[in-house]
Amino acid sequence: MAKLLPRKDVVIIGFGWTGAILAQELTDAGLDVLAIERGPWRDTATDFNIGYMPDELRYAIRKDLFLQPAQEAMTMRNHVSQTALPMRDYGSFLPGQGVGGAGVHWNGHTWRFWSSDFQLKSHLTERYGAGRLAGLQVEDWGVTYNEMESAYDRFEYLCGISGKAGNLKGKIQPGGNPFEDPRQREYPLPPMKMSYAPTMFAEATKGIGLHPFPTPSANLSESYVNPLGIAMGQCTYCGFCERFGCANYSKASAQTTILPVLMRKSNFEVRTECEVLKIDLDASGKKAKGVTYVDTSGVEWKQPADIVLVCAYALMNVRMLLLSGIGKPYNPKSGQGTIGRNYCYQTNAGARVYFDDKNFNPFIAAGALGQTVDDFNGDAFDHSALDFVGGAGINCIPTNGRPIGNRPTPPGTPRWGAEWKKATAQTYKSSFAFSSQGSSYAAQGNYLDLDPTYKDRFGRPLLRMTFDFPDNDIRMSHYVSDQMEKIAKALNPKQSTVGRLKKDWNSVPYQSTHNTGGAIMGADPTRSAVNRYLQSWDVSNVFVIGASAFPQNAGKNPTGTVGALAFWAADAIRNLYLRSPGPLVQA
Amino acid sequence: MKTLAASLVLLAALATPAVAGPQEFDHINAGYYQSILGDCQGCHTRPGGEPYAGGEPLETPFGKIVPPNITPDKETGIGNWTEAEFRSAMKEGIGKGGEHLYPAMPYPAYSKMTDGDIANLWAYMQTLKPVHRAVRANLLPFPFNIRLVMKGWNWINFKPQPFKADPSKSDEWNRGAYIVTGAGHCGTCHTPKTTLGADKDSEALMGASLAGWFAPNITNDKRLGIGNWSQDDIVAYLKTGRNAHSVASGPMAEAVENSTSRMSDADLKAIAVYLSGHAPSSQTAQPSPVSVSDPHMKAGQAIYQANCSACHSGDGKGEGQLFPPLAGNSIVMQSDAETLAHVTLAGTQAAYTKEAPTAPAMPSFAWRLDDQEVADVLTYVRNSWGNAAAPVAADAVRKVRAALHEGS
Numbered sequence: 004m005a006k007l008l009p010r011k012d013v014v015i016i017g018f019g020w021t022g023a024i025l026a027q028e029l030t031d032a033g034l035d036v037l038a039i040e041r042g043p044w045r046d047t048a049t050d051f052n053i054g055y056m057p058d059e060l061r062y063a064i065r066k067d068l069f070l071q072p073a074q075e076a077m078t079m080r081n082h083v084s085q086t087a088l089p090m091r092d093y094g095s096f097l098p099g100q101g102v103g104g105a106g107v108h109w110n111g112h113t114w115r116f117w118s119s120d121f122q123l124k125s126h127l128t129e130r131y132g133a134g135r136l137a138g139l140q141v142e143d144w145g146v147t148y149n150e151m152e153s154a155y156d157r158f159e160y161l162c163g164i165s166g167k168a169g170n171l172k173g174k175i176q177p178g179g180n181p182f183e184d185p186r187q188r189e190y191p192l193p194p195m196k197m198s199y200a201p202t203m204f205a206e207a208t209k210g211i212g213l214h215p216f217p218t219p220s221a222n223l224s225e226s227y228v229n230p231l232g233i234a235m236g237q238c239t240y241c242g243f244c245e246r247f248g249c250a251n252y253s254k255a256s257a258q259t260t261i262l263p264v265l266m267r268k269s270n271f272e273v274r275t276e277c278e279v280l281k282i283d284l285d286a287s288g289k290k291a292k293g294v295t296y297v298d299t300s301g302v303e304w305k306q307p308a309d310i311v312l313v314c315a316y317a318l319m320n321v322r323m324l325l326l327s328g329i330g331k332p333y334n335p336k337s338g339q340g341t342i343g344r345n346y347c348y349q350t351n352a353g354a355r356v357y358f359d360d361k362n363f364n365p366f367i368a369a370g371a372l373g374q375t376v377d378d379f380n381g382d383a384f385d386h387s388a389l390d391f392v393g394g395a396g397i398n399c400i401p402t403n404g405r406p407i408g409n410r411p412t413p414p415g416t417p418r419w420g421a422e423w424k425k426a427t428a429q430t431y432k433s434s435f436a437f438s439s440q441g442s443s444y445a446a447q448g449n450y451l452d453l454d455p456t457y458k459d460r461f462g463r464p465l466l467r468m469t470f471d472f473p474d475n476d477i478r479m480s481h482y483v484s485d486q487m488e489k490i491a492k493a494l495n496p497k498q499s500t501v502g503r504l505k506k507d508w509n510s511v512p513y514q515s516t517h518n519t520g521g522a523i524m525g526a527d528p529t530r531s532a533v534n535r536y537l538q539s540w541d542v543s544n545v546f547v548i549g550a551s552a553f554p555q556n557a558g559k560n561p562t563g564t565v566g567a568l569a570f571w572a573a574d575a576i577r578n579l580y581l582r583s584p585g586p587l588v589q590a
Numbered sequence: 591m592k593t594l595a596a597s598l599v600l601l602a603a604l605a606t607p608a609v610a611g612p613q614e615f616d617h618i619n620a621g622y623y624q625s626i627l628g629d630c631q632g633c634h635t636r637p638g639g640e641p642y643a644g645g646e647p648l649e650t651p652f653g654k655i656v657p658p659n660i661t662p663d664k665e666t667g668i669g670n671w672t673e674a675e676f677r678s679a680m681k682e683g684i685g686k687g688g689e690h691l692y693p694a695m696p697y698p699a700y701s702k703m704t705d706g707d708i709a710n711l712w713a714y715m716q717t718l719k720p721v722h723r724a725v726r727a728n729l730l731p732f733p734f735n736i737r738l739v740m741k742g743w744n745w746i747n748f749k750p751q752p753f754k755a756d757p758s759k760s761d762e763w764n765r766g767a768y769i770v771t772g773a774g775h776c777g778t779c780h781t782p783k784t785t786l787g788a789d790k791d792s793e794a795l796m797g798a799s800l801a802g803w804f805a806p807n808i809t810n811d812k813r814l815g816i817g818n819w820s821q822d823d824i825v826a827y828l829k830t831g832r833n834a835h836s837v838a839s840g841p842m843a844e845a846v847e848n849s850t851s852r853m854s855d856a857d858l859k860a861i862a863v864y865l866s867g868h869a870p871s872s873q874t875a876q877p878s879p880v881s882v883s884d885p886h887m888k889a890g891q892a893i894y895q896a897n898c899s900a901c902h903s904g905d906g907k908g909e910g911q912l913f914p915p916l917a918g919n920s921i922v923m924q925s926d927a928e929t930l931a932h933v934t935l936a937g938t939q940a941a942y943t944k945e946a947p948t949a950p951a952m953p954s955f956a957w958r959l960d961d962q963e964v965a966d967v968l969t970y971v972r973n974s975w976g977n978a979a980a981p982v983a984a985d986a987v988r989k990v991r992a993a994l995h996e997g998s
Contacts, residue, residue: 052953054953236913251900
């Protein structure tokens, strides 16, 4: 029997980026807020200690900061006709856990989605006709870019993003991304100093008429004090970002941008190493009473709360709704139901160029230090004569030169032995990679639900993922690979390789931790799980915040939009819900 | 949101002046401010404990003394005291029963406080919540555990001295002097002690070793003190816990959090005026730096580059608001490297203040660097980028490491 605790105004499930932003905003509004996090407490000096943080074996190979399958596994398959099986280890994507969540070990690419991304269905239908969307299940978000602009701005200034505006109040700015939508002011910090490879990439792409610009980075180009008064340091270009916590207070995360202020507040508390089992509903099923969680001793607790915020990783948000019986599970055969609908991913391909006479010093690096061209992203280019929708950013971001993982060799090199050793020594400094990061558009057969067979250590069904790259996305990716061939040629290397994505998504090799959708936002309660304010259509005192709300994914990293959605939802709760608790949009 | 509404109602009820008229409120409020100037809570409250119900044992060279419960509890606190008895304790070091207090309670400094300030403080102390918590104050070994010994100590070391304003100086300077030498009791840590534990008045604020830290020289000595700080720098340090020269850590971080960051801007300015004019009684000649070709310097440089430079930067200039500069930093060049060894071995966290909430921390290197390596890197830091100070011996680091082990 679970023990009953004194109630709180707000309980937050998961304490990463969105949980920390919501906690900061709602404690400012005077509410008594509790965050429950199943992973450990982590802070910079003790857990990202400069003396041992650059330990590639521990963090990058053995994945010390990530969710382990013993805590929560998933089952996976490509098609409904198959039987999903649990993975032995996380591979294709690596969810975080612990305080700060995946925001601890991200690279720091911080994008805004475009106006056309937010109104994707109407935009594409208007431009190319409804027929072009056959086989896809794309949706509008229910919010517009203009509504989200100030929320993006707040996230960027919270983090100290280093970049160059491409469009200030409608005026195109030299050196920035000419395809972005208007921003009201510059980035808080100038771009990072470029290393050699992205510099060459920028020159070559400019030479063939493309529009390179510095990738907006949450690795800070200069020291910075954010609007909460929290100081951050200048990045040292050490190349230990992705899979690592930053030891230098130089990469934006909850730890470096929010927690120093939030943790001192008397109306905030976090309980770590406590796992929420489910959201408790009242007899009507329309109101959440709070949550049930279990601590490390196996003791169960009931935590009553007036508002429940689901702020875990996107996939776990969806599972929490399914386990709690909130909303109607999605049925891929009928297309009915909302929870688990529109699961999307990212559609990527890689390229590498090899030289004889260049030295790129790949160890001088940072997670988001590089150049991007967006000429083939989203709907920046005319798809009229093409057989797909969507696109990809092409990024030259040499994130690291770490000695275990970074061992490129040209095609034809043996996989081991003296020849391999010689090639790896020759190639380490004299080659570099660039890649496409493509949109992922929803299809009827791609979805999330609860596995009928496999259970976790508490006896709850595992999440089942059914996913393959839609044909549209494969055609998109191949088109972008063709563009990467042209860029590779313009770089004039000795040799080059350009990857071409294949069907049958494989859950083993790492691809991207950009899992989106499953509890999507929208204007129609029969096709979305949450309304435009990320409030559950079914249980009005539950808000579900994160990439789970993306109706489909753009060709960009999601964190910028996740952070903006967190501010957007916080504003809705502060300004609308607290005044009049109940549904903010009538179904 | 019912609870929220309820607690707002409750707050409104609490704010109603049920006990004190406006005049009395001013009196109490002024007393509260005296408690900030004196940082009473710093000693008399345990971490996480009830305010003023007794503190953590203080390590003195003579043994342990526990700061007592000074809430108005009649049995275990000072609920039965009179104002005159309180004044006598503050200014003469004599408790209610006529017993002699130990000067870990800085009554030699408090003897400079005016009776008016002490009366205000007393009025404030009366409003505290009484906490029933018995504290055995005296954990000293023989013969120091005999309080009468203090009578003799006082005869040698202590003469109550009311504060005397210096008419040749500005009001602001005098206010600063009153706080620094009186309620603020800065010399309790920063002034060297005689073998009997009394302040060496002739060496006031020239730096002293205390409980595992070296409280640095805060005279206007340019090399070892804060003579290169502007008055604005001093104010910024005391208010926010950091400035362009240094970051408060260790016991000073607590003093900033509990006391100086809550002082009025006018008082901080007054302290700055006083300290910036306070010359050391003597100056030691600048030593010549240890040669860069010294093997300890070479080893120290390699250790510095691998362990320290990412934050403190290769040229020792530090990083903005987070990591203090080591080049030209007087704390780095103190005669005693105890603080440096302590921080390198155990790590430390900067003060948290509203103006500078980051409270960045330096991690522990005790697990990674042995005594010789710590000594070498400190020798390097003390003798690079224009710094010059005596080299650090491995044995000095060993002692600090042993003391840390004992304390943990």
